[in-house]
Amino acid sequence: MEAAAAPAPAVLDAFFAGSRHHQLRPAAAAGAGGGCRSARLQAQPCRAAARFARADWQAACAVLASNSGGSTSPDAASDGRQPAPRVNGQKPPPAPAPALEAAPAPAELDLVPVSNLPRPLSISDLSPAPMHGSQLRVAYQGVPGAYSEAAAAKAYPGCDAIPCDQFEVAFQAVELWIADRAVLPVENSLGGSIHRNYDLLLRHRLHIVGEVQLPVHHCLLALPGVRRELLTRVISHPQALAQCELTLNAMGLNVAREAFDDTAGAAEHIAAGGLRDTAAIASARAAELYGLQVLADGIQDDAGNVTRFVMLAREPIIPRTDRPFKTSIVFAHDADGTSILFKVLSAFAFRDISLTKIESRPHRHRPIRLVDDANVGTAKHFEYMFYIDFQASMADVRAQNALAEIQEFTSFLRVLGSYPMDMTPWEAAPSSWSSRVDNSSSSSQH
Numbered sequence: 037m038e039a040a041a042a043p044a045p046a047v048l049d050a051f052f053a054g055s056r057h058h059q060l061r062p063a064a065a066a067g068a069g070g071g072c073r074s075a076r077l078q079a080q081p082c083r084a085a086a087r088f089a090r091a092d093w094q095a096a097c098a099v100l101a102s103n104s105g106g107s108t109s110p111d112a113a114s115d116g117r118q119p120a121p122r123v124n125g126q127k128p129p130p131a132p133a134p135a136l137e138a139a140p141a142p143a144e145l146d147l148v149p150v151s152n153l154p155r156p157l158s159i160s161d162l163s164p165a166p167m168h169g170s171q172l173r174v175a176y177q178g179v180p181g182a183y184s185e186a187a188a189a190k191a192y193p194g195c196d197a198i199p200c201d202q203f204e205v206a207f208q209a210v211e212l213w214i215a216d217r218a219v220l221p222v223e224n225s226l227g228g229s230i231h232r233n234y235d236l237l238l239r240h241r242l243h244i245v246g247e248v249q250l251p252v253h254h255c256l257l258a259l260p261g262v263r264r265e266l267l268t269r270v271i272s273h274p275q276a277l278a279q280c281e282l283t284l285n286a287m288g289l290n291v292a293r294e295a296f297d298d299t300a301g302a303a304e305h306i307a308a309g310g311l312r313d314t315a316a317i318a319s320a321r322a323a324e325l326y327g328l329q330v331l332a333d334g335i336q337d338d339a340g341n342v343t344r345f346v347m348l349a350r351e352p353i354i355p356r357t358d359r360p361f362k363t364s365i366v367f368a369h370d371a372d373g374t375s376i377l378f379k380v381l382s383a384f385a386f387r388d389i390s391l392t393k394i395e396s397r398p399h400r401h402r403p404i405r406l407v408d409d410a411n412v413g414t415a416k417h418f419e420y421m422f423y424i425d426f427q428a429s430m431a432d433v434r435a436q437n438a439l440a441e442i443q444e445f446t447s448f449l450r451v452l453g454s455y456p457m458d459m460t461p462w463e464a465a466p467s468s469w470s471s472r473v474d475n476s477s478s479s480s481q482h
């Protein structure tokens with residue numbers, strides 16, 4: 037138990053400081069609804085989504101890149117961008133006009149003077165639970181049929197899922213009000229962390245507002261009539277290839293394996309190109325969408341194959357204590373500190389707060405630390421940013437005090453989000469390719 041129940045105002049201020057407004061709304065995105073299901077957002081060049089002129093999206097990307105900088109992190113400054121407004125983990129700047137408002141408005145953009153337009157709280161701001169049945173626009177990476185689309189649907193049932201060609205585009209789509217939320221993978225039980233998204237979480241200013249765990253059930257897909265013996269290549273997302281490696285070998289499929297942007301994109305590529313020598317690892321839904329046959333299903337190496345996704349929004353949610361919450365933080369420490377990681381872990385251990393994840397990423401701004409006594413640069417350590425997920429809400433005084441303590445010996449600390457844990461029960465996906473293998477290998481024409 038905490039002896040002192042005093043909250044840690046600096047940490048909490050820093051956490052809630054994320055709710056400032058500086059919004060850029062592409063004119064065409066202001067309309068209600070979505071209609072973007074089939075349009076895919078792209079980064080370079082930015083192909084137009086259904087309702088957006090190509091120029092709008094490109095201008096929006098350019099303004100975001102030149103003005104917002106994303107950020108809050110030491111990382112962002114290395115891009116040579118404007119010093120970003122601090123979101124949390126740092127003191128917020130005094131009130132004046134946000135950086136985006138100072139930007140000259142491209143003709144086709146409707147820049148909202150946000151300081152004049154206080155946005156009323158809506159129910160979605162207040163509720164930590166997904167908004168069932170509403171047409172929330174949710175950005176994900178991949179094309180329809182990707183697991184990320186299924187994760188978006190699980191997180192926000194009935195949402196309008198917006199495909200994006202890269203993770204970064206999904207972040208930008210939310211920042212630019214083209215989407216309301218993004219749902220992005222952060223770790224898989226077999227393949228490990230999706231590092232790119234850890235780096236992007238730091239570089240952008242979005243908040244984690246939820247998590248969703250998706251059992252991932254992979255199928256081997258090919259054009260109708262193709263037999264396994266004809267295959268010379270298996271293509272898929274690198275995570276999916278890694279998750280099926282042993283099973284593919286056990287099936288005798290020792291053919292070339294090639295990485296693709298996403299699993300469903302690989303299936304689409306086979307269908308579009310009429311590739312009879314290539315199979316994709318993707319979902320059964322991708323098979324239906326792109327007219328492929330399932331040669332084998334349940335080919336993931338482990339029945340408990342599950343990917344954890346985070347839900348991202350422009351605003352943090354109000355943390356609560358009436359249900360299990362997780363909080364995600366990222367921090368760096370001063371070069372001269374000793375045993376910092378031990379001290380950080382102790383701050384949680386002494387308060388009986390369980391950690392659910394630790395990740396470290398290179399500290400881009402300060403990649404190397406000199407460690408020899410003479411400081412002549414002969415001995416070096418890498419420097420890291422540390423990401424920790426812990427099982428407590430920011431509304432819990434134990435978490436507030438732990439972060440207040442941690443703040444004393446870290447040079448940078450940011451709360452990425454405090455959000456309800458995904459407690460939905462899930463069944464392991466069957467991993468039984470051998471009993472389900474399609475017999476077409478002996479009966480079909482090729």
Ligand SMILES: O=C(O)C(=O)C[C@]1(C(=O)O)C=C[C@@H](O)C=C1
Pocket residue numbers: 177178181182183184185221224230252273275276297298299300343
């Ligand atoms: O390619 C897809 O279908 C995705 O949604 C991406 C992704 C990932 O990035 O890990 C998501 C879940 C699976 O683990 C495999 C791939």
